[in-house]
Amino acid sequence: xxxxxxxxxxxxxxxxKDAERHRQKIDKAIRENVRDAIADSSIITKRGEKIxxxxxxxxxxxxxxxxxxxxxxxxGQGPAKPGDVIDQKRKQQKQDGKKAGNRPGxxxxxxxxxxxxxxxxxxxxxxxPWIEEKTxxxxxxPKGWKFESITKKGAFSRIHKLxxxxxxxxxxxxxxKDIIEETGCTEETAYAGLEQAEGDLEIAIHLIKTxxxxxxxPTGGVYFEDDDLRYKQIExxxxxxxxxxxxxxxxxxxxMTQNKKYLARSMLFWLTEFLKKKYEFVEIVFIIHTTHxxxxxxxxFFYKGESGGTFCYTAFEKVNYLIETEFPVDEWNIYSVYxxxxxxxxxxxxxxxxxxMLRKNINMLAYTEINLDENLEDYxxxxxxxxxxxxxxxxxxxxxxxxxxxxxxxxxxxxxxYKDPNKRVLACIIKNKNHVYPALKHMLFERAST
Amino acid sequence: MKKQELxxxxxxxxxxxxxVTDELKLTYLPIEFDVVPDMKMxxxxxxxxxxxxxxxxxxxxxxxxxxxxxxxxxxxPYEVVVHGNPARAYLMNSNTFPVHCxxxxxxxxxxxxxxxxxxxxEMRVDFLDVMSEAKRRFLDYERRFGVREVEKIVDAGHxxxxxxxxxxxxxxxxxxxxxxxxxxxxxxFERKSEFRDFPLDSPDKPKxxxxxxxxxxxxRLKRQLRLKNPVxxxxxxxxxxxxxxxxxxNWQKDILEVLREEGRFLWPIIRTQFMNEGWATIIxxxxxKMLFDKGILSTADHASFNDSNARIKAENPTQLxxxxxxxxxxxxxxxxxxxxxxxxxxxxxxSIKEKENWDTKEMKGWDKCLEVMQSYMDWFFFQDFFTVxxxxxxxxxxxxxxxxxxxVDLVRTDHDPKEIREAIINSFAHSRVxxxxxxxxxxxxxxxxxxxxxxxxxxxxxxxxxxxxxYNLTERDVYLDTILRNEAKLxxxxxKGDEVQLQILEKMQKKGNPTQAAKTPQRRP
Numbered sequence: 001x002x003x004x005x006x007x008x009x010x011x012x013x014x015x016x017k018d019a020e021r022h023r024q025k026i027d028k029a030i031r032e033n034v035r036d037a038i039a040d041s042s043i044i045t046k047r048g049e050k051i052x053x054x055x056x057x058x059x060x061x062x063x064x065x066x067x068x069x070x071x072x073x074x075x076g077q078g079p080a081k082p083g084d085v086i087d088q089k090r091k092q093q094k095q096d097g098k099k100a101g102n103r104p105g106x107x108x109x110x111x112x113x114x115x116x117x118x119x120x121x122x123x124x125x126x127x128x129p130w131i132e133e134k135t136x137x138x139x140x141x142p143k144g145w146k147f148e149s150i151t152k153k154g155a156f157s158r159i160h161k162l163x164x165x166x167x168x169x170x171x172x173x174x175x176x177k178d179i180i181e182e183t184g185c186t187e188e189t190a191y192a193g194l195e196q197a198e199g200d201l202e203i204a205i206h207l208i209k210t211x212x213x214x215x216x217x218p219t220g221g222v223y224f225e226d227d228d229l230r231y232k233q234i235e236x237x238x239x240x241x242x243x244x245x246x247x248x249x250x251x252x253x254x255x256m257t258q259n260k261k262y263l264a265r266s267m268l269f270w271l272t273e274f275l276k277k278k279y280e281f282v283e284i285v286f287i288i289h290t291t292h293x294x295x296x297x298x299x300x301f302f303y304k305g306e307s308g309g310t311f312c313y314t315a316f317e318k319v320n321y322l323i324e325t326e327f328p329v330d331e332w333n334i335y336s337v338y339x340x341x342x343x344x345x346x347x348x349x350x351x352x353x354x355x356x357m358l359r360k361n362i363n364m365l366a367y368t369e370i371n372l373d374e375n376l377e378d379y380x381x382x383x384x385x386x387x388x389x390x391x392x393x394x395x396x397x398x399x400x401x402x403x404x405x406x407x408x409x410x411x412x413x414x415x416x417x418y419k420d421p422n423k424r425v426l427a428c429i430i431k432n433k434n435h436v437y438p439a440l441k442h443m444l445f446e447r448a449s450t
Numbered sequence: 451m452k453k454q455e456l457x458x459x460x461x462x463x464x465x466x467x468x469x470v471t472d473e474l475k476l477t478y479l480p481i482e483f484d485v486v487p488d489m490k491m492x493x494x495x496x497x498x499x500x501x502x503x504x505x506x507x508x509x510x511x512x513x514x515x516x517x518x519x520x521x522x523x524x525x526x527p528y529e530v531v532v533h534g535n536p537a538r539a540y541l542m543n544s545n546t547f548p549v550h551c552x553x554x555x556x557x558x559x560x561x562x563x564x565x566x567x568x569x570x571x572e573m574r575v576d577f578l579d580v581m582s583e584a585k586r587r588f589l590d591y592e593r594r595f596g597v598r599e600v601e602k603i604v605d606a607g608h609x610x611x612x613x614x615x616x617x618x619x620x621x622x623x624x625x626x627x628x629x630x631x632x633x634x635x636x637x638x639f640e641r642k643s644e645f646r647d648f649p650l651d652s653p654d655k656p657k658x659x660x661x662x663x664x665x666x667x668x669x670r671l672k673r674q675l676r677l678k679n680p681v682x683x684x685x686x687x688x689x690x691x692x693x694x695x696x697x698x699x700n701w702q703k704d705i706l707e708v709l710r711e712e713g714r715f716l717w718p719i720i721r722t723q724f725m726n727e728g729w730a731t732i733i734x735x736x737x738x739k740m741l742f743d744k745g746i747l748s749t750a751d752h753a754s755f756n757d758s759n760a761r762i763k764a765e766n767p768t769q770l771x772x773x774x775x776x777x778x779x780x781x782x783x784x785x786x787x788x789x790x791x792x793x794x795x796x797x798x799x800x801s802i803k804e805k806e807n808w809d810t811k812e813m814k815g816w817d818k819c820l821e822v823m824q825s826y827m828d829w830f831f832f833q834d835f836f837t838v839x840x841x842x843x844x845x846x847x848x849x850x851x852x853x854x855x856x857x858v859d860l861v862r863t864d865h866d867p868k869e870i871r872e873a874i875i876n877s878f879a880h881s882r883v884x885x886x887x888x889x890x891x892x893x894x895x896x897x898x899x900x901x902x903x904x905x906x907x908x909x910x911x912x913x914x915x916x917x918x919x920x921y922n923l924t925e926r927d928v929y930l931d932t933i934l935r936n937e938a939k940l941x942x943x944x945x946k947g948d949e950v951q952l953q954i955l956e957k958m959q960k961k962g963n964p965t966q967a968a969k970t971p972q973r974r975p
Contacts, residue, residue, distance in 0.1 A: 003460055003463060003541075004482070004485065005543075015496055015497075015516075016509075016512075018506055018509025018512065025506055059506070060912075061605070062609050062915035063612065063912060064912065064913060067910065074768060075847070075848055075870070075873065075877065076768045076770070076847055076849050076860075077765045077767065077775075077846050078765045080847060081862065082847075082862050083861065083864070084861070084862045086767045086849055087767060087768050109514040109517040110513070
C-alpha cells in the first residue's frame with residue numbers, strides 16, 4: 001500500500017523504438033501518403049522542427065475473429081432512430097481485387113517521420129537538370145581531411161611504417177656497398193659485419209678489417225636510423241564542384257490569396273530543403289515581387305506576407321541584374337524558378353525580360369502557375385481579375401509562355417506539364433495541393449533522363 | 451505532483467481502504483500506486499503492462515494513443531492496473547486531484563474484483579516477473595537471431611494466444627490415461643449392464659468376451675489412443691504446436707510458451723471485461739460519493755469529477771461502453787434485490803402498477819451484488835441480468851452495414867428490444883474468441899482444425915492470415931473446417947512456390963456435423 005511518485009522516470013523510449021519498428025512495416029503506406037504530407041501546412045508553419053506527422057492506418061494483428069455477417073453489425077448506444085446513419089466510412093480503393101475496409105473501428109493515427117527521410121523517399125533519383133561543368137572559378141568544397149605528403153619530421157603517431165622501412169633498406173644497401181668498396185670482402189661478410197656492428201658503418205668496417213667478426217651468417221635484419229623515419233602529413237581535402245545558383249522567385253502580390261501563397265511556399269520549401277540536402281554547393285537566392293522585386297532572406301520569404309500590384313518583369317529584371325553582377329554565367333549554373341498566379345499587369349515586358357534571361361544562356365527556367373479551381377467571383381465583382389480583363393487582359397502569363405515557346409505537353413493527374421528542352425524552359429499548372437509533388441518531380445529530373 | 455497533494459492523496463487512500471473493507475465488505479490484495487509522467491502512462495497503456503516484450507504492435511498502439519491523447523484525450527482519467535500481488539496501478543501526473551481520487555477509487559474496484567472473482571483464482575500473481583524475465587530473454591534472442599525472426603514467431607504466437615484456458619492443465623499423456631480408463635470402464639459397464647434399454651445387442655459388439663479377448667481389446671485400445679494425436683480435440687492450439695511442431699527450435703518454443711502463458715493470464719480478464727469495468731465504476735462512484743459526503747473533497751472538485759465521470763460513461767454510437775452498461779447492470783441488481791423484485795412472485799405478477807410500486811424492503815441488494823461479482827463472467831452475467839427494460843433505458847440498438855457507391859454506412863436497424871437483447875447476449879458467446887480446436891495432427895499431410903460454429907461466421911481475411919501464422923510455426927498444411935454462409939467449407943493454407951496460399955475446398959460436411967465428414971480422406975488436387 002503505497003503511492004510512489006516517479007517524476008524523473010527515465011523514459012525507456014521503448015514506445016518510440018517499437019513505433020519505429022511499426023513505421024518500418026508500414027513504410028509503403030507512408031510512401032503513399034507522402035503527397036498529402038508534403039502539402040500539409042503545418043510543416044511550413046512549424047519552423048525548425050524536423051519532424052512531420054503523417055496520418056496512416058495501423059497494421060492489424062490477425063486472430064481468429066468473427067466476421068460481420070449479412071444483417072450483422074454491432075450494438076451501439078445513443079439517440080439514433082431506426083434507419084439513421086450513425087457512422088460513415090469512405091470505401092477503400094480496391095486493392096488486389098479484394099474488398100477491404102468495411103470493418104468499423106479502423107482508426108487512423110499519426111506517425112512521426114523525419115523530414116530528411118521524406119526528402120529521401122520523395123526525390124530518390126531526382127536532381128537539378130542540365131548541370132554543366134563551368135570552366136572558370138569552380139568552388140572548393142571541403143570534404144574532411146586526408147593524408148597527402150610525407151615528410152622527415154612529424155608526430156610519432158603519424159609515422160609511415162612502409163616508407164620508413166623502405167628508406168632503411170635502401171640505406172643499408174648503400175652501407176653494404178661502401179663496406180665492400182672499403183674492405184673488398186664478400187657481400188655476405190659485409191651484411192654480417194653491419195649486423196654485428198648494430199648498423200654502425202664505421203664499426204662494421206673496423207670489425208671486418210681487424211677480422212674480429214663472429215662466424216654467424218647474417219639474418220637479413222635492418223637497423224633504423226633517425227634519418228630513415230618518414231611521417232605522414234594531413235591536409236584538408238577539397239572537392240571541386242561547379243557552382244550553381246537557384247533563383248526562387250515568388251509573386252507575393254494581393255492577388256495571391258492565402259491558399260495560393262501557401263501552395264507556392266510549400267513547393268519552394270520542399271525545393272530548397274531538397275537542394276540543401278542534396279547539393280552542398282547550391283546557393284539559393286530568394287526574390288519576392290509585387291510592383292517591385294526584392295531580394296529577401298529565407299525567413300522573410302517563407303513566413304511573411306505582402307500585398308500590392310503585380311509587375312512580374314521586376315522579378316526577372318532583378319535576376320538579370322544579379323546574373324550580371326554577382327553570378328556571372330561562365331562561373332555559375334543558373335536555375336530560375338518562378339511561381340505566380342499568372343496575373344501580370346505588363347506581360348509583354350515580362351516576356352522581354354524572360355528573353356533577355358534566356359539569351360544569357362542560363363541552365364533552366366521553370367515557371368509554375370498556380371491556378372486554383374476557384375471562381376472569378378472569389379475576387380469580388382470588381383476584383384483584380386475583372387480589372388485586368390477590363391484593360392485588355394489576355395489570360396494568365398501561361399498563355400504568353402505557351403505562345404512563345406515550343407512546348408511539349410504531358411497531361412498527368414489532372415494537370416498539365418510543359419517542357420521545351422531546346423530552350424530549357426519548363427512550365428506547369430498547379431490546381432490543388434496534390435499537384436505539388438508531381439510539379440516538383442517535373443522540375444527536378446536528372447540529366448540522364450533528358 | 452506537489453508534496454502537499456501527495457500527502458493529501460495518501461490520506462485519501464487510507465480513508466478509501468477503511469471504507470472498502472468496512473462498509474463495502476470487500477477484500478483485496480495490496481495495491482502499489484505509481485505516479486508517472488504522461489508519456490510513460492501512454493507507454494504503459496499501449497503495452498498493457500509495465501513489463502512487456504518488444505513488438506511493433508505495441509509501438510503502433512503507442513502512436514495511436516499518443517495521437518488520441520494529443521488530439522482529444524487531454525484530461526481523460528487514464529487508468530492502468532495490473533493484477534498481481536501486490537497489484538500495480540498507475541496515476542498520470544498531469545491529472546487534477548479529484549481525477550487522481552477517481553482513478554484510485556476505480557483501481558480499488560478492479561483489485562477487489564481480481565481478488566474475489568472466482569475466475570481469477572487460478573491466475574498467477576507473479577506475472578510481471580515472468581514478463582520482465584521474458585523481456586530480457588527475448589532481447590537476447592533478437593540479438594542472436596535477428597529482430598525479424600523473433601517478430602515472426604511473436605506475431606504468430608500473438609495470433610493464437612487466446613486459444614487456451616487456464617483451467618485446462620491436463621497433459622496429453624494424462625488425457626490418454628483418462629480416456630483409456632473411461633473406455634475400459636464403459637466397456638465393462640456395458641457388459642455387466644442389467645438394464646434392458648442399454649444397447650447390449652448392437653451388431654458390432656461381440657456376444658461373449660473371454661479374459662484373453664479383454665486383454666486384446668485393451669491392447670488395441672491403447673494402441674489406438676497412442677496413434678491419435680491429439681488424443682481428443684483440444685482448444686490449446688499453442689500447446690499442441692509447441693509439442694508437435696517439427697521445425698521449432700528451443701528459443702522459438704520458449705517465446706511461444708511465454709505468449710501462451712500470457713494468453714492464459716489474460717483469459718479471465720477478457721471474459722469479465724464488462725463486469726470488471728462495471729464493478730469498478732460503481733465502486734468508484736460509491737467511494738467518490740463517500741469522499742464528498744465526508745467533506746474530504748470540496749464542492750469545487752465536484753465539477754472536475756463529474757466531467758471525468760461523464761467521459762468514462764459516455765455513450766458510444768457504434769460500440770457498447772462497458773463502463774456504462776456494466777455499472778447500470780450492477781445498479782439494477784442492487785435495486786431489484788433491495789426491493790425484492792425477483793423470484794416467481796415478481797415474475798408472475800401481471801399488474802404493471804403493482805410492479806411499479808413493488809418494494810419488500812429486503813435490502814439484500816449489496817449482498818447479491820457481491821455474490822454476482824464473485825461467481826459470474828460476462829456471458830452468464832448478461833444472460834441472467836441483462837433485462838429488456840435496460841435496452842430502452844440505455845437507448846441500445848443494433849446497427850448493420852449498408853454499402854453505397856462511395857461509402858459504407860452504419861445504419862441503425864429496426865429490431866425490437868427482445869431481439870436486441872438476444873443479439874447482444876449472443877455476441878458474448880465464448881467472449882468473442884471463436885472456439886477452434888485441433889482435431890487431427892495427421893490429416894492429409896497437415897493438421898486439421900475445426901471451428902465449432904455457433905451462428906457467426908469467421909472473418910475471412912483475418913482467418914487466412916491467422917492460418918498463415920500457424921503454417922509458419924508448423925510448416926505443414928493447415929486445414930480449417932468451418933461454415934461460411936451456411937455452407938460447410940474446408941479451408942486449406944499451403945505452400946505454393948514461395949508463397950503461402952489459401953484455397954477453399956469442396957463442401958465437406960453437412961451443417962451441424964463438423965468432424966465426421968472431415969475424416970473421409972481425400973487428396974488435395
